[in-house]
Amino acid sequence: GDSVTQMEGPVTLSEEAFLTINCTYTATGYPSLFWYVQYPGEGLQLLLKATKADDKGSNKGFEATYRKETTSFHLEKGSVQVSDSAVYFCALAPGGGSNYKLTFGKGTLLTVNP
Amino acid sequence: DADVTQTPRNRITKTGKRIMLECSQTKGHDRMYWYRQDPGLGLQLIYYSFDVKDINKGEISDGYSVSRQAQAKFSLSLESAIPNQTALYFCATSGGGSNQPQHFGDGTRLSIL
Numbered sequence: 402g403d404s405v406t407q408m409e410g411p412v413t414l415s416e417e418a419f420l421t422i423n424c425t426y427t428a429t430g431y432p433s434l435f436w437y438v439q440y441p442g443e444g445l446q447l448l449l450k451a452t453k454a455d456d457k458g459s460n461k462g463f464e465a466t467y468r469k470e471t472t473s474f475h476l477e478k479g480s481v482q483v484s485d486s487a488v489y490f491c492a493l494a495p496g497g498g499s500n501y502k503l504t505f506g507k508g509t510l511l512t513v514n515p
Numbered sequence: 516d517a518d519v520t521q522t523p524r525n526r527i528t529k530t531g532k533r534i535m536l537e538c539s540q541t542k543g544h545d546r547m548y549w550y551r552q553d554p555g556l557g558l559q560l561i562y563y564s565f566d567v568k569d570i571n572k573g574e575i576s577d578g579y580s581v582s583r584q585a586q587a588k589f590s591l592s593l594e595s596a597i598p599n600q601t602a603l604y605f606c607a608t609s610g611g612g613s614n615q616p617q618h619f620g621d622g623t624r625l626s627i628l
Contacts, residue, residue, distance in 0.1 A: 405557075435616060444519070444605055444619030445558075490557065502573075503617060505557040 403428040407491045407506035414481055414513050422476040422509050424465075424491035431496040434458075434467050434474040435503070439488040448476075448489070481513045518542045519620035521606050527626045534593040536623050538606030544618070545611050547589040549573075549581060552603040552622070561604075564589055565611075596627045 408423040426432065433452045437445040449458030451467035451474065458465050463478045474491060491506040519540045528534055538547065545566050550558040560573030562581040570583055578600060580592045593600055603624050607617040 437619075442621070444621045445607075445617075446619070447616040450616060502560065502563075503558075507555055507557040 403432070403493060403495065403504045405491050405493055405504050405506040407509055409507070409509065411510040411512060414511070416483055416513055416515055417480045420476070420478040420481045420485075420511070422489055422491075422511070424474045424476065424506060426472050426474065426491075426493050428493055428495065432493040433496070434465070435492045435494070436463070436465055436474070436476050437490040437492060439490065439508070441487070445490060481511075483513050483515055486511055486513045519606055519608055519618055521604075521620035521623050523623060524621065525624045527628065528596055529628050530597055532596050534596050534625065536591045536604055536625070538589045538591070538620060540587050540608045542608050542618060544608035545586065546609045547583065548607040548609075548617065549579075549589070549591045550605045550607065551575065552605060558605065561591065598627050601625060601627045
């Protein structure tokens with residue numbers, strides 16, 4: 402079945418540091434890939450998505466590129482802020498429009514210190 | 516106002532009690548979902564519904580039931596709660612088009628003693 406593996410946390414960075422959170426996946430066909438963010442006490446929010454190979458999703462300074470050859474969708478940000486402290490989830494949806502079954506990674510806790 | 520509203524936000528109850536968690540949405544989406552979040556395990560799908568008459572089991576439906584009362588309302592029930600159902604529960608919605616993201620409520624923290 403489909404699966405998502407993301408780097409284990411917690412990750413602790415200083416403000417303005419570079420961020421990478423690795424995500425790799427196993428899926429048949431052509432899945433869509435997502436990054437969600439969960440701030441303390443809140444539900445998950447879509448951060449960015451990519452629906453086909455070589456697509457780059459971007460939002461709020463975060464970027465991730467859908468790499469089919471390496472089955473990866475790593476999240477990056479050039480300069481993190483304290484307000485980026487949250488849990489980040491990589492997820493995939495099967496291809497063909499059947500987005501009902503999102504498969505999530507286990508989440509990576511990011512803490513950014515001033 | 517939140518697009519996806521869950522009630523209650525927190526609940527503490529005893530083993531054996533019947534619990535209902537409610538979810539309502541103003542996004543006009545047909546698809547609704549219930550997830551469970553446990554520390555270090557990500558999210559697991561409990562049930563999902565494509566419309567009022569279409570309800571399906573997810574990965575971990577045992578011990579849970581759902582009711583889709585209207586397009587905007589989807590409730591989750593624990594008929595006889597047990598301690599290992601202590602978790603954070605999320606409702607989500609999505610549109611019916613391909614690759615549409617899911618939109619989450621703020622969650623219900625459920626503790627079963």
